[in-house]
Amino acid sequence: MNPFEYQRPLDPTLLIDRRAELDALQRAAADRVAVRLASPRRFGKTTLLGAHLAAMRAAGHHAALVDLDRVATVVDVLDRIAEGLRQLPGVGPGAIAARLARIGLTVGPAGVQVQLAPRGARATPSPDDARAAIRDLLRLPADLASDGDLVVVAFDEFQDLLTADERLDGLLRSVIQHQGDRVAYLFAGSSPSMMRTLFGDRERPFFGQARPVELPPLPLEETTREVLARMPAPEDPRTADATARIVQAAGGHPQRTMLLAFHLHELLRDEEPTDDLAAAAWARALREVDDVCAALWSTLSRPERAVCSAVADGLAATSTTAAEQHQISRSTLQSTTERLVADGQLLRRGERRRVELLDPLFAAWLRDR
Numbered sequence: 001m002n003p004f005e006y007q008r009p010l011d012p013t014l015l016i017d018r019r020a021e022l023d024a025l026q027r028a029a030a031d032r033v034a035v036r037l038a039s040p041r042r043f044g045k046t047t048l049l050g051a052h053l054a055a056m057r058a059a060g061h062h063a064a065l066v067d068l069d070r071v072a073t074v075v076d077v078l079d080r081i082a083e084g085l086r087q088l089p090g091v092g093p094g095a096i097a098a099r100l101a102r103i104g105l106t107v108g109p110a111g112v113q114v115q116l117a118p119r120g121a122r123a124t125p126s127p128d129d130a131r132a133a134i135r136d137l138l139r140l141p142a143d144l145a146s147d148g149d150l151v152v153v154a155f156d157e158f159q160d161l162l163t164a165d166e167r168l169d170g171l172l173r174s175v176i177q178h179q180g181d182r183v184a185y186l187f188a189g190s191s192p193s194m195m196r197t198l199f200g201d202r203e204r205p206f207f208g209q210a211r212p213v214e215l216p217p218l219p220l221e222e223t224t225r226e227v228l229a230r231m232p233a234p235e236d237p238r239t240a241d242a243t244a245r246i247v248q249a250a251g252g253h254p255q256r257t258m259l260l261a262f263h264l265h266e267l268l269r270d271e272e273p274t275d276d277l278a279a280a281a282w283a284r285a286l287r288e289v290d291d292v293c294a295a296l297w298s299t300l301s302r303p304e305r306a307v308c309s310a311v312a313d314g315l316a317a318t319s320t321t322a323a324e325q326h327q328i329s330r331s332t333l334q335s336t337t338e339r340l341v342a343d344g345q346l347l348r349r350g351e352r353r354r355v356e357l358l359d360p361l362f363a364a365w366l367r368d369r
């Protein structure tokens with residue numbers, strides 16, 4: 001078995017680092033302070049939430065994860081909330097069904113539905129019914145906490161709530177705010193700019209309502225050590241050298257680190273000897289993400305392409321050279337850079353706050369183009 005998982009959230013026991021973040025989440029939960037966790041895609045949000053909720057459960061508290069990934073309608077949101085809250089001990093499908101039955105809804109394999117006749121057809125609830133049901137279900141965690149228990153409820157991909165309905169954050173807030181200090185809420189999202197809108201815009205209900213926690217890149221030294229320990233024959237100097245090089249090249253990007261480590265592990269188990277292991281692992285990883293990079297490229301605007309290409313080449317994105325080369329004004333390049341940073345495509349790093357592409361493989365893909 002290759003021990004490097006790069007497609008799914010990691011098992012809490014396999015986490016590298018993230019101690020400071022887990023501490024921050026645990027402290028906030030103990031104080032019943034809401035937290036918002038914003039990070040770029042694939043930086044380990046779901047993994048961190050999983051580890052946090054597992055730690056909470058191990059300490060005897062109640063914890064539930066509501067996954068709002070790509071919800072498109074209010075009914076989707078209702079389904080996901082029902083699914084998430086079912087994880088709370090003492091709630092289970094029975095309690096959810098009982099709550100929904102009060103407002104004429106049933107819950108089954110097809111999600112939450114309206115029963116049209118005693119034994120007859122079922123239909124999708126109307127948005128208004130779904131909103132009423134959401135309001136009702138969201139009271140469950142606080143009811144459970146009324147005997148002094150700590151209940152933690154985490155929402156993943158929280159920004160997708162607004163895709164389903166522009167005003168759902170208002171509804172959530174209106175229920176949650178009356179739960180005082182009984183439930184600890186956590187809102188994680190992978191669109192940093194959307195998360196900023198939800199929590200940083202005075203006009204929005206959640207303005208200033210949650211303590212920010214960020215997910216930085218993984219620390220290189222510790223990551224190298226942990227990755228090496230999971231390689232076959234870690235004592236071999238060639239393995240150590242190749243591991244150090246791929247971890248360095250991944251620049252602390254969690255998913256990219258694991259993807260590269262996966263391919264290095266495969267190469268090390270190959271019968272065929274490879275000369276330059278790190279380069280070969282890099283080439284395999286790059287081939288694997290080729291179509292994803294092409295798809296991303298096709299969604300970028302002309303100024304965004306100019307900025308990303310310049311940054312990939314190690315140039316200052318807003319230099320006169322870049323402006324001339326691409327025939328785009330420096331002010332446009334500047335505002336585009338800021339937007340890409342806000343959106344998590346670009347990252348500022350080091351003392352000089354140099355702009356880099358978040359994804360080192362996309363940077364290499366751009367250079368190879």
Ligand SMILES: Nc1ncnc2c1ncn2[C@@H]1O[C@H](COP(=O)(O)OP(=O)(O)OP(=O)(O)O)[C@@H](O)[C@H]1O
Binds near residue numbers: 042045255259
């Ligand atoms: N702490 C960590 N240690 C090692 N690898 C990690 C860590 N966190 C994340 N990863 C790697 O990154 C991958 C993506 O993690 P995860 O799914 O938790 O990220 P995410 O931010 O929720 O992603 P998405 O934006 O796709 O929802 C994992 O499969 C794993 O390879």
Ligand SMILES: [Mg+2]
Binds near residue numbers: 045046
């Ligand atoms: Mg996730």
